Amino acid sequence: MSGNIYGTLFRIATFGESHGAAIGGVIDGCPAGIKLDLAAIQRDLDRRKPGQSAIVTQRKEPDEVVFFSGIFEGQTTGTPIGFAIHNTNQKSKDYSHIKDSYRPSHADYVYDEKYGIRDYRGGGRSSARETASRVVAGAIAKQFLNPVSIQAYVSGVGAIQLDKHPSEVDFSTIEDNPVRCPDLKMAVAMEEYIKQIRKEGDTVGGVITCVIKNVPVGLGEPAFDKLHAELGKAMLSINAVKGFEYGSGFAGTQMKGSQHNDLFNSDGTTQTNRSGGIQGGISNGMDIYFRVAFKPVATIMQQQSTINSKGEPVEMQGKGRHDPCVVPRAVPIVEAMAALVLADFSLLNRTIKS
Amino acid sequence: MSGNIYGTLFRIATFGESHGAAIGGVIDGCPAGIKLDLAAIQRDLDRRKPGQSAIVTQRKEPDEVVFFSGIFEGQTTGTPIGFAIHNTNQKSKDYSHIKDSYRPSHADYVYDEKYGIRDYRGGGRSSARETASRVVAGAIAKQFLNPVSIQAYVSGVGAIQLDKHPSEVDFSTIEDNPVRCPDLKMAVAMEEYIKQIRKEGDTVGGVITCVIKNVPVGLGEPAFDKLHAELGKAMLSINAVKGFEYGSGFAGTQMKGSQHNDLFNSDGTTQTNRSGGIQGGISNGMDIYFRVAFKPVATIMQQQSTINSKGEPVEMQGKGRHDPCVVPRAVPIVEAMAALVLADFSLLNRTIKS
Amino acid sequence: MSGNIYGTLFRIATFGESHGAAIGGVIDGCPAGIKLDLAAIQRDLDRRKPGQSAIVTQRKEPDEVVFFSGIFEGQTTGTPIGFAIHNTNQKSKDYSHIKDSYRPSHADYVYDEKYGIRDYRGGGRSSARETASRVVAGAIAKQFLNPVSIQAYVSGVGAIQLDKHPSEVDFSTIEDNPVRCPDLKMAVAMEEYIKQIRKEGDTVGGVITCVIKNVPVGLGEPAFDKLHAELGKAMLSINAVKGFEYGSGFAGTQMKGSQHNDLFNSDGTTQTNRSGGIQGGISNGMDIYFRVAFKPVATIMQQQSTINSKGEPVEMQGKGRHDPCVVPRAVPIVEAMAALVLADFSLLNRTIKS
């Protein structure tokens, strides 16, 4: 398996299955001299961790990160930062029923076909547990990027959609509710819906919106490595993501150029921001905003017909402790991946002039 | 500027501005022993070229590709394939009016800010002309991928949306109409609308859907380099793209897991295909399908207020010969980028077992 | 700091300073289905570890590797292999004398100039301790490469030079003496010399020769990534290495073409092997052999004049427990790096034909 290393200059290599000894990674290329707020890193991990509220999986994992290297007297030294999060709550027996069976819309079948071997416990490498390592690296990237601010929130759960433009959202309320929706009335409705879905033994999808402020002009590379192209890849690499749009997105396809164009102010800012803060693949200094679509979790607590590794029909009942809706816990993951992309392009942008 | 090289094993490096001597590229990593159908490569270029119909830009450029290396007696040798498309129709005077002014929603402003220098003629490197090089490389990748078939088509122009699931589309009619919409009635409506938009001196956006058939199981890497993540990046790297969704996409976020899951048949195929042919980032052998959102072209033939490089307000009137809607010409570009992604993952997939 | 990730397909990311909690790494791209002999991995670590004999540093570190992921029921799964070696013997006080002073011919000065911050304990990242992670990855690469065999040995200590062509060497005796020289008489002389050098509080350089057998024809890429070019980089990336030559090497520059050319046998093997198993950057199936030059360790137990971070002259006396000659312990490191290079090119070589 390739593809466990991400980035060009600010790079992360991650490892770990949900039921091994630990997950973790190596951050290579983090600049020297960043005074690290370690508590802030743990806070982002806590926003992602299981058991944090009544509407997420009730697994209990502290998800405490241990740093092995690259930090000296509170600062990054420029050397690689090795870290691990030990797995403490691995109920391997929960997964014996899937040892030889393929869960619908999971990666079990394709793993077996691709590798000829599969660590079936907890989904192995395909478990979303892998994203905790991304959150660690992203939290460090955020501190490097300061004063760039990256804020994600839940803007849709099933059919319940927040009808506010990102520029009108009050970010201060996001962490005040377990759904991480910045509209508290909407948040309550979403929470109720998630609880109902769980009672049904079912799951539901959702949408996360992310807004990035204080972005300098010039991040992103014009051809293949456009800023939004890499943001799109970063988001689509998160488990369960089915779509990505930025700025005017899919709705923008129905507009005319005369409606869509963002006219300039004299200082280079624009009067509108349908471009989503990116023009020609390069940040223009306006807020970057994008939406990320998450499908419903495939593991449901209902009986489903499926097949085993011999192709024989079997019945399967979801077991274990799963999320009825991933978006509340995915908010810090979206932020982390955005931070990794911006950190990388920030470093790259130092190299473009003679 | 970085970011002009794409891919890990099947790689392409492209060069060229719209008003230099030529555009072109180097394909590195193309396997040896592919019997090339050079006419098929030129056919894809012709599907992209200006002046091909009444609803695209009326610039006349033959876009003939010249190969310098890597092909011997009709076959690829495994050595790098260098190629160029000479620029024959460079009306540089058309662009003198933008030398010091910034076109709204174009890359002029960010280029100047980022690089401190800008080849203003024809948009320089930000011109969609760059994508012709991608079409060449993609056309070769298609021949390597055979019998994988990659077929894109226009499924939306402005508010006119094709309401057919990709699995129901008759591909044979796509090239029979200038819009490249597989529903001929709808194609006529789209064509009329584009003509009307052009009369207004305006532009309009659209959507391209792409379907990939005969994909082997196992393409894609589980973590950062998920198959759909790289497809998303590839599509978002095309000029004017604002969004990407695959399988159930954004609509899938409103479904329940019990509705969304694709149940298996005994042979590993699935009864439905909301996964869009990809599970856990890896192809599962079902058809891959995705949708790509294109914004309206920024260059309009109407007067717009903007600023010059000193921040002074200026009036600007679009000149030159531009597309009122890019999607008809973008169809082969979408296919080319999809082919590059699949070729790369096909090679990568040979390396995963001991 | 960049440059802590090595390889294209079989990749390793390493982390760790000599005085942090641990060193370790992530192996990405190791194929699935390799039955791992974990004891063999530890054996290679033991060949590198301090305190193994009377002629190496007397630090005591068990250098036990812990694997976090990527191995299931004794086999590689294809997922990334995370591992760590915990640091157990960190006499940080030994290094307080170099906190503000720059040891001659060490990296202290350039680190401070480059990063503005330095973990001065034990040389930080510039410590050869980092190479233990390479040995772990290389030991796994060896098992993947089987039946390719990689055997290094000491062929020079100071002026004592083994005057035998690699093709005449009896590998079976290498591990029978602490120097790892395959000529036991010569080994005794080298051992005596190293002991004398240590008594003087001095150090001495040496040469390691490496021979690779059973290499398939075709490894290596013709232009920039020639097999010997990457082997050279791999060797030169090991601490204290000053030179690399393969096949006829520097001596070959004094030969005529008519003397140097390797004439073919009818089966494609060659009658002589001045090419060193590589022609045009590609393995030709003959034994690959090369020599690696190691300078004397910079840390000596004698008083030296140097400067501190203010540029003031200071006297410095080497402290701690250092190697009088690195080559005996560097033998498994040379093998490990060679294995990583060959594993990478082996995977790459699967992708070159259609």
Next chain:
Amino acid sequence: MSGNIYGTLFRIATFGESHGAAIGGVIDGCPAGIKLDLAAIQRDLDRRKPGQSAIVTQRKEPDEVVFFSGIFEGQTTGTPIGFAIHNTNQKSKDYSHIKDSYRPSHADYVYDEKYGIRDYRGGGRSSARETASRVVAGAIAKQFLNPVSIQAYVSGVGAIQLDKHPSEVDFSTIEDNPVRCPDLKMAVAMEEYIKQIRKEGDTVGGVITCVIKNVPVGLGEPAFDKLHAELGKAMLSINAVKGFEYGSGFAGTQMKGSQHNDLFNSDGTTQTNRSGGIQGGISNGMDIYFRVAFKPVATIMQQQSTINSKGEPVEMQGKGRHDPCVVPRAVPIVEAMAALVLADFSLLNRTIKS
């Protein structure tokens, strides 16, 4: 074939066989705003081109470079620089005798084994003609690096060795003689020897020394990507190179640490420079110097026994116009590769601090 792209930030992709339409490349990542001296680029090409003197191959090729992109009004724009050198003197018939036969110590045999197809004309991609593209890119890198100066010269032809330390060499005389040896008496001896070797229909090897001055402190990355490791790879990637050593090199292995260490002056410079300007993989501001070993050219004008593709014995007589000794023409190639390495690390070094 992979491996035709070199570098991380300042990257070059090259293409071209000796008997195709052209060779050339794409330079990606060259910073914007470099005022290019195009004549200086051509001058370096002229130093490499055939027919320049009586002791090199008498093929006549003008080797004129054409730039397609990336340069506007005399400056680099930051966009990729595409270029080609058209092949004008392709005596394909000269090579018909090797269509089915394998020249000893050439790449013919391994190409056939590896790719299953081979452009046998002129050695195809394995021809040293490929290095002309490197010279173009290196000449641009040199201009970016200014005031870093990179100067190579011939220090050995066969057994005739220049016995002067690089710090004592007068560079001003290098281009005054066809051998490119800075000692004119020695140059005459070398020239005579090369002429004699040619008369014998034979070839001879040689050594090139390279000195880099005005290097800033801090270039190079500590672990795998040490400055000298990458320089080594770059040199070993040049056709016919068999070895690389920097600073004290192989001779340094016979020294004691007390003799080898470079003691500091108060300004951070060192009193001696056995380190060769690099410590711990990072430049320390002193002159970088290294030596590159070239084997004798494999094509000789004598009859040799060899095999054909069926393994049958055949007699072969070298034809065509070949170099009796490659080092005079390889001097600008060594410089070019050194420039590419330093340009890359210079850009990388901008990204290491917060």
